[in-house]
Amino acid sequence: MTLVPVTYKGGIYQHDIIIDFIEDLGGYIVQKHIIAAEVVLQCFVPREDIELISRIAKPLFGEVKDSPLVGTEIAVVSMSLEIHHLPHPSCDFAEYARRIGAKTNMVSPARGPGKRISQLSDEERDVINEHDIAVIAFGNFESCIEYKWPALRRGIDVPIIVMGGPDTETLRRIIHPAADGYVGNVGRFMRRGKTEEEIGILDEIVAEVTRVIEKKREEIAKDPLSVSPARLMDLIREHVPAIHDVTSPLPSQCRWRDSGLNCRTIRLPGTYGG
Amino acid sequence: MEGLRVKLPYDTFARDLRRIEIEDGITLNDVAKVIPSRMRDYILIKILPFSETNTVV
Numbered sequence: 001m002t003l004v005p006v007t008y009k010g011g012i013y014q015h016d017i018i019i020d021f022i023e024d025l026g027g028y029i030v031q032k033h034i035i036a037a038e039v040v041l042q043c044f045v046p047r048e049d050i051e052l053i054s055r056i057a058k059p060l061f062g063e064v065k066d067s068p069l070v071g072t073e074i075a076v077v078s079m080s081l082e083i084h085h086l087p088h089p090s091c092d093f094a095e096y097a098r099r100i101g102a103k104t105n106m107v108s109p110a111r112g113p114g115k116r117i118s119q120l121s122d123e124e125r126d127v128i129n130e131h132d133i134a135v136i137a138f139g140n141f142e143s144c145i146e147y148k149w150p151a152l153r154r155g156i157d158v159p160i161i162v163m164g165g166p167d168t169e170t171l172r173r174i175i176h177p178a179a180d181g182y183v184g185n186v187g188r189f190m191r192r193g194k195t196e197e198e199i200g201i202l203d204e205i206v207a208e209v210t211r212v213i214e215k216k217r218e219e220i221a222k223d224p225l226s227v228s229p230a231r232l233m234d235l236i237r238e239h240v241p242a243i244h245d246v247t248s249p250l251p252s253q254c255r256w257r258d259s260g261l262n263c264r265t266i267r268l269p270g271t272y273g274g
Numbered sequence: 275m276e277g278l279r280v281k282l283p284y285d286t287f288a289r290d291l292r293r294i295e296i297e298d299g300i301t302l303n304d305v306a307k308v309i310p311s312r313m314r315d316y317i318l319i320k321i322l323p324f325s326e327t328n329t330v331v
Contacts, residue, residue: 246282249314
């Protein structure tokens with residue numbers, strides 16, 4: 001039985017029927033979002049049963065879509081956390097990828113900026129290596145990318161996709177050793193990407209990420225995992241009840257000053273970590 | 275894709291996670307590595323491939 005990642009979108013009415021049905025078929029619900037009267041389920045279902053689920057969902061006005069990024073964790077590496085580098089291209093992509101089921105984390109090297117001095121620390125490298133794929137968001141300058149690339153990729157053993165200001169062909173030419181994917185014409189810009197053209201570029205990045213992820217999935221399929229991650233997630237939910245109380249990254253303690261300006265601390269009920 | 279990130283403190287919960295029985299006496303520790311994550315105090319579970327464990331559950 002091959003499980004494939006899909007997204008179910010439908011009304012809240014009787015959505016538990018779909019959840020039970022997916023679980024009965026041997027699938028797993030990875031994430032469930034309830035937004036107003038709509039339910040979005042990100043799940044793994046048997047490949048041969050997708051049509052059956054679509055048929056069951058039709059009277060409930062639900063639809064099932066392929067969602068290859070469900071269950072993947074992407075590191076979006078931005079050169080710094082400052083306004084100079086960070087917000088728009090990196091956040092636009094991070095948010096866009098989250099909408100289609102990926103988990104994205106922003107990683108920003110402490111010494112990211114600077115053509116000759118940029119580098120990656122040991123901790124930053126390890127954090128990136130914990131992800132399935134890294135998307136490195138470079139700036140606009142060709143020579144800068146060419147200089148920075150060897151230092152920033154050192155030690156990273158997950159597939160890397162490079163996005164930057166120059167066009168894709170130029171990126172291919174200047175990047176040595178080669179990356180796993182390239183998306184050009186997406187350098188720094190100082191506004192949210194709202195136009196059709198900008199959203200088209202986000203689609204291009206998603207397509208490139210999907211291509212690399214599919215390639216990685218094929219490689220994993222040659223030597224399959226001993227247990228499916230989705231099944232393990234289900235087991236952890238069943239055996240470790242504390243996981244239901246996790247509010248991370250919300251802190252486990254809350255501090256405030258009361259009306260008498262006394263500092264008070266409270267541990268949030270049932271929170272771990274933070 | 276090849277593992278899980280559990281957002282619980284490693285010191286408190288790692289032992290409980292390792293003991294989880296998956297099927298027929300096979301525990302999580304037999305098919306995966308439970309290691310501390312570099313991100314906060316999370317736990318990282320890396321699932322081992324078939325070639326290393328000789329089991330698929």
